[in-house]
Every structure is written in structure tokens, then in C-alpha cells.
Amino acid sequence: MEFSKFEATANDFIILDGTEKPVSLERSAVVALCERRRGIGADGIILLLPSDKAHFRMRIFNSDGSEAEMCGNGIRALCLFAMEKGLSSENAFLVETLAGIKRVEYRGRKGNEHFFRVDMGVPKLKRGDIPVAGDPDRQANPVDIPLENGSEIRAICVSVGNPHCVVFVDDVDSFPVGEIGFELENHPLFPNRTNVEFVQVTKDEEIKVRVWERGVGKTMSCGTGACAALVAANLKGVCKPRAMVNLPGGILEVEWLKEVYMTGPARHVFDGVVREW
Numbered sequence: 001m002e003f004s005k006f007e008a009t010a011n012d013f014i015i016l017d018g019t020e021k022p023v024s025l026e027r028s029a030v031v032a033l034c035e036r037r038r039g040i041g042a043d044g045i046i047l048l049l050p051s052d053k054a055h056f057r058m059r060i061f062n063s064d065g066s067e068a069e070m071c072g073n074g075i076r077a078l079c080l081f082a083m084e085k086g087l088s089s090e091n092a093f094l095v096e097t098l099a100g101i102k103r104v105e106y107r108g109r110k111g112n113e114h115f116f117r118v119d120m121g122v123p124k125l126k127r128g129d130i131p132v133a134g135d136p137d138r139q140a141n142p143v144d145i146p147l148e149n150g151s152e153i154r155a156i157c158v159s160v161g162n163p164h165c166v167v168f169v170d171d172v173d174s175f176p177v178g179e180i181g182f183e184l185e186n187h188p189l190f191p192n193r194t195n196v197e198f199v200q201v202t203k204d205e206e207i208k209v210r211v212w213e214r215g216v217g218k219t220m221s222c223g224t225g226a227c228a229a230l231v232a233a234n235l236k237g238v239c240k241p242r243a244m245v246n247l248p249g250g251i252l253e254v255e256w257l258k259e260v261y262m263t264g265p266a267r268h269v270f271d272g273v274v275r276e277w
Helices: 027-034 072-084 177-185 223-236
Strands: 002-008 011-017 044-049 056-062 092-097 100-110 113-121 143-146 152-159 163-168 195-203 206-213 217-219 242-247 250-256 260-273
Touching: 002 072, 011 072, 027 044, 044 072, 056 072, 072 092, 072 100, 072 113, 072 223, 072 260, 113 223, 152 177, 152 223, 163 177, 163 223, 177 195, 177 206, 177 217, 195 223, 206 223, 223 242, 223 250, 223 260
Parallel strands: 011 044, 056 092, 163 195, 206 242
Antiparallel strands: 002 011, 002 260, 044 056, 092 100, 100 113, 113 260, 143 152, 152 163, 195 206, 206 217, 242 250, 250 260
16 A cells, blocks of 8 residues: 655644545554554544545544544645645645535745645634533633543633634643643543643744644644634633744644634655555
């Protein structure tokens, strides 16, 4: 099986081309391929597939084998892959996802990185749309979440195509992201589990974020998470509608008008062949 490896702000993906022949992956195969010692190693697997609604369709699987609705970093990587495959001669793509059709614009190259601007759509703020347990018509801002140790943590929850729980902290570097992130991802409040962002506001045009991704764990970056963090910071009144989001894997520029726009890089790392999987 031929594959390509891409990364986008150090969120890394195995990309498989399913435009000419079908690609079928069992959950166990996704887990095995993403394993970093016995497999290729990745945060997830992306399938490039034909679409009758857009230029092409994206399916994204987390490293635990679960399928995600949308991936902000992954969609940039996939568009670079599609460009290199010659699937579009234009600088704009329409990509079908489980979160709807997304528009992606190519913004040029700096060194070995290619930059894309993604229209992430209008964020969903109601509990029923995210989803978060409780009154489906009520905004999930704020949500006080009881923890197993008897304490409580306050969050703002939002969907940008997939669910996010955003927690504001004083020092993101010292915060126990792994422990709290795992508990929040699997909390009964979230029927579909959730991604978790821990956010420190450093300036009114800059925030610092660490991520616990649903189905993956701690990652270097999360595109949808960066967007959710910016939206939550605006709802909280601590950040301007346009800001630089600093993640361990790099910087994403996010802007919330009516829709949320994210700009960031993607890079082709290498190609290979898997003999057995």
C-alpha cells in the first residue's frame, strides 16, 4: 500500500489516495498504521476520495481508529496532497467533509511550507449542536464541569465542525493537560466525547494553546482547536476577533467574523510503501 506523510504545524497524517480505487480500512489497521514504533506513526489517517458535491471528499480517522467530522490541520495537508496530484488547477478547493463542504484557498509558499486559508464555517454555540448534555437550546458558555477529585472546572464549549471544550488557565505550560484532558474528553457531559483546549491569553491579539485531541491524546497542534479557542476567547471578552494562536507545533492565524477563518502551513514530509498491515 502506497502512502504519503504530511504535517501541518506538527500535526502529522498518513494520506491515502482513494480517487482511482477504493480504500477500505478496518479500525485495527488505522491503529496499527498510526502506531509510532511498529507502524508508520501519525496522529491520524486521511483518505482522499471522489465527491459529486465538491472537488474531492475527506475522511479523517484518529489514531484510535475513530472517525472525526473535521480536521483543520488535516484539510490543509490534504489540499497540498491534492495539488501535488494535479486534482485542481485552481488556487481554491471545495472539500466535502462530515461537517459540510469547506472552502480552502492556497496562499502561497514560504520555504518548504505551503500556506492555506480555510473557511471553517459558523461556530455552533448551543448545547444541542455541539453536543453537550443539558438544555439543547442553551449556549454552553460557561459550563461548570465536576471532576472526579471533587473539584470543578469552568469551560466554554463550542463546535467548529467537531466538539470542543475550552478551558482558560493562568499558565498553560505547567497545567496537567494529560490528566485533565483525558477526563474531560470522556466526561458524561459530552455524548460524542470532546476535544479539549487549555488556553492562556498572552495579549489581546495572541493566545497560547495546548491541546488534548479526542481519539488521539496530547498533540502538537489542532486546527479546529485553535479556532474553538479563539471563539471562546472572544465570548469571554479577553481577545480580539483576529489573533495568532501559538501551539507547540507552530502558529495559526485565526479570525472570527461571522464565519471562522484559519490560515496556516502544510508540508509534504515523505512517501512510502507498507508491505503488511
